[in-house]
Amino acid sequence: MKLDIVATSEAPAAIGPYAQAVRAGNLLFTSGQIPLGLDGTVVNGGIVEQTHQVFRNLQAVLKEAGAGFQDVIKATVFIKDMNQFAALNEVYASYFGEHTPARSTVEVARLPKDVLVEIELIVSLSVES
Secondary structure, eight states: OOEEEEOOTTSOOOSSSSOSEEEETTEEEEOOBOSBOTTSOBOSSSHHHHHHHHHHHHHHHHHHTTOOGGGEEEEEEEESOGGGHHHHHHHHHHHHTTOOOEEEEEEOSOOGGGOSEEEEEEEEOOTTO
């Protein structure tokens, strides 16, 4: 199977040897996005601000692949403090609306650059994308 790399300058560059996303057939797998601005620095603020930035980054990657949040079939959320789960959920719901993909949420001890949240997605793409 041919794998196609998806990359956009509208989201922060990868901070390691990986792609922003990879397309395999009609599926898109995003790498975990953390709350970095385009300049590669962590955005200021708490879980709400950081989660919004993660979604802006994911939105840019999805757009490059010809997709949107309505095409997401699975999300995996890594959160530093499960006590912030409700605040994360409010932001999360604002991006998905009525569309509710499958999701796993895991509390972790530490994330890259000591951020509060990281999210990765699996997306269904149309054959033409």
